[in-house]
Structures are given as C-alpha cells and as structure tokens.
Amino acid sequence: MRQLFEPWTRMSDPTHASAHSGDTPLLQTIGLTKLYGTFLANDSVDIEVRPQEIHALLGENGAGKSTLVKTIYGLIQPSEGEMRWQGQRMVLSGPSEARARGIGMVFQHFSLFDNLTVAENVALGLDGKESFKDMSARLEQVSRTYGLPLDPRREVWQLSVGERQRIEIVRALMQNPKFLILDEPTAVLTPQEADQLFIVLERLKAEGRAILYISHKLEEVKRLCDTATILRGGKKVATCNPKAETAASLARMMVGTEIKQVKAAATRQITVPRLVVNDLCLEPDDPHGVRLQNISLELRGGEILGIAGVAGNGQDELFSALSGERRSNDPGTVVIEGIAAGHLTITQRRKLGAAFVPEERLGHGTAPRMKLSENALLTGHAASGMVKYGFIDTPATLATVDRATEAFDVRKAKRDPEAASLSGGNLQKFVVGREILRKPAVLVVSQPTWGVDAGAAAVIRQSLLDLATSGAAVLVTSQDLDELAEITDRIAVMFHGRLSEALPTAEASREKLGLLMGGSGLDHTEAAHAARA
C-alpha cells in the first residue's frame, strides 16, 4: 500500500543532505524586480532562505511581499533578476512547476470553491494521480498527523475562516513541500489556533523544510522566526534576526518612522441605545451551521462592544442577522436607532444609519472585478446620494474613493483600480474607510484589521474610537484579543451560538475570555451538550 504521507525527514538523513549541505540556500532571489506598468512593486530584491529556517517577510501594506512570493510560486513572471533553487537557476512558467520542485503556498485569500466539499477542494489542487478514496484517506491522515482536524465530507461554505485556512494548509502539506510560503496565516486565528499552527510550523522546520512567513504580527514573528527580511516600497531595507529586535524596532524598519499610538478620547458620552438585539434566535440556513440562541445585547451611542470567540461559533450568523443578509420574522429582534428592523433588508437597515463591514473583504466586502468607485456605490447608494434621479453620480462615487484613499492612506497604483488589484491591507483600509466616511450611527464590523499592517491597523482602530467619540455605536467582532482590549468598552464572547454577558473590558482578562471561549460560562447541562457537540 502506498504510504499515506512521507514527511520530508530525509533532510536530516546524512545520505540525503548533500544537495543542501554547506551554505547553499534552498531558495535565493537575486535582483528580483517586478514592474506593473511603470510601478515598481519589487525593486531588485535579494533574499536567501535555507532549509530548517522560518524566514519572515515583513513590510507595510503594499510593500511588495505578496508580489515577491507570487513570483517565487511561479504565479507572476519577474521583470528582471533571477531565482535560484538549491543553487541552480530556476525559471518557473507557472505554479505547477513550482509545486513540482517542492514549493508550496498558502494564500491570504482562500482559493476554495464554496459548494464543493473539503476533499473535493483538496483534490482539485493536487495532481490527480491517486484515487479520490486514497486522497481522502491521506487527507484525514495528514490533518490528524499535524493536529489540523478536518471533516473531508463537509462543504466549504459551511466552514469558518479558521477551518478554511486549515484546508489550505493541509492541501499544501499533502504535496510534501520543501519550501512552504504562508501569507498571513494567523490573521484570523484565535490565540489557541495560532499556537497550534506554530507547533505545526516548528514541526515542519524540524522535518527540514523551509518556511517563508508573511505576517503583520510582530510579536509572533519574534517568537517564531529565525530570520526576517524587511521590504519597504518594493525594496529590501534589512535582513535581521527578529529575536534580537523589538516589535517597535521591526515596525520602525518597515515604516521608516515611529508608529502612532492609538488613543481613546478622555471622555466619551454614552447616549441612547442605537443597536438593540432582543432574544434573537435563528435557525441556521444549512444543516451544519450554528443556531443563534437567545442573543440579546444593547449598544449605546458612544460605546464600542467587542465580540470575541473562536471562529465558527455563530459570529458569521450574527453578522448576517444584524446586517439583514438573514432576516427574522420578528421585527423586534433587531432594533436600529429605535426602529424594529429584524425584518428589514440590508439596504433598509443602511437607510436607518447602519453600516456593515464583513470579515471577508474580497468577495463579500467588495466585488473583486469591480472598480473601487463601483464598490463604493454598491454599499453607498442607499444613503449617500450617489444616485440622483435614477442616475449614478460618477463624480460622487469617485469622490468617495478619493476621500477614503486620503483619510485611510489607501495605497494603489491608480485612482480607481479594480478591488482585486489592491494589496490585502489596502483593500481593508478602503472597505472600512468607505463605511466610516458615511458617518453611520451604528457600525457592525468583523475582523477590522485582518491582514492590515501595524501602522494601518492603528489608523483603523483610531477611526473606530473616533467614530464612537462622535456618538456612533460600534460593534466589533474580532479574534484578536489585544485589539479588543485596546479599543472596546465591553467584551462579550460567542460560543455555540450563544452570547455571554458583556464584561467591562478592564475586567476581561485573557484567561477569563479564554474560558468563556471554551464554553465554561455555560450551565452544566449546556456545557455537557456543548462537549458532546
């Protein structure tokens, strides 16, 4: 029988070490340059990655990190310069050639088909040389071996972001890569999920593989990575040992200046209830979804309420119920600005003064192939005067793009590009900026700084604080407990479709929140039920 999975342990086997012995990097780029039109996304970048190394690639949004790794993965062709693999010149005509050499990649934006199962998605990314049955067995085996549990039979659209990422990682591991690129893998993971991932990465390193790791979380880079290469404006500005740096010194190298501290206003006036949820119960619209059970909350003007929780505990369902993507038969379950809105559409809720920023910026937050101005129109037409007498006011849509660009420092190659051409963090700044500039009375935002660099995250967090100071009610769902601690007044935890009492943030320690995230706030019957589920 074919071996299910062959770890790349041979690296430590002296009989196989010759190709990598001495000081030859596994992968090297020399003067790698990428031009988009006249825009220099990578400017003569030299980087060396060795076996058994976790190498961080750092830089602010738009610095050129994704461009560099896409070139290494064969997705784009360099304009100049060369790549070497195990000391030999490497030219890649596409990702399949990269994979054949042992280069794997886990993308920041998932490339999964929602209506296919986990196993079907994995099968699509492999070379198809084994039967579906063998592949499914190997999938279960690899996910078990690395502690990344997956049910191969579940359809992807039912899965949380954390679970989707697990598929991408397992799919990459099933190709037994020597060199694995991870683009912001912990951006939407809980601390526990991130810890689990670090164990996996340490193990891959011990097996002799090299990892190129893009992250904006500098503390985790210090903890995990052996080397860091820092890009700024497409150029390499430094290679260093991140363990010998501080998060602040790494950030300074990335940005070139000090990062501003986020500051809450000394006094914030807490006013009327602007968003009230009354005993909201909602059956899932798929058999594996999470049932929302008796959710109640009251959020007043001037307040920021955080919702913490492990992905897949009903946060998406709650977002859908609040935004109107899922409507309730009982109008009183969601009250916006004093008006029963549970039965209203998303557009009608926007007209009441609500704004929504979903977790997935590409596809949900924006239509990838539409220009930014068209995307501004999609959410802004309800309440921002972009449509006059039935006609689109194009200058008004462009003005919205310009205002978001300026206020949120959105970096892009031209005035009104397609959403998909923006780097991840810049697109997030645009999506959040677009909604905040509408001056909503209520903002419901999911994972506001997913994939956003330290400088831009500070801008976004500050803008949420300022929005609350100006009187709005802000509901933030985030898996980043540090983020919630920094900006919220109260924090509640979602677990199995229920929402805990909100704790004042000052009293919500990581330990307390961690326990609630694991379900310990439930009564005995519920906890037993949860444990069985």
Ligand SMILES: Nc1ncnc2c1ncn2[C@@H]1O[C@H](COP(=O)(O)OP(=O)(O)OP(=O)(O)O)[C@@H](O)[C@H]1O
């Ligand atoms: N297809 C494209 N056409 C034009 N410009 C592009 C294209 N892809 C990327 N760019 C530009 O190249 C620059 C570098 O983008 P890249 O995605 O590599 O940045 P990044 O460092 O990965 O950013 P982030 O941290 O936000 O993901 C950005 O300014 C981006 O707008």
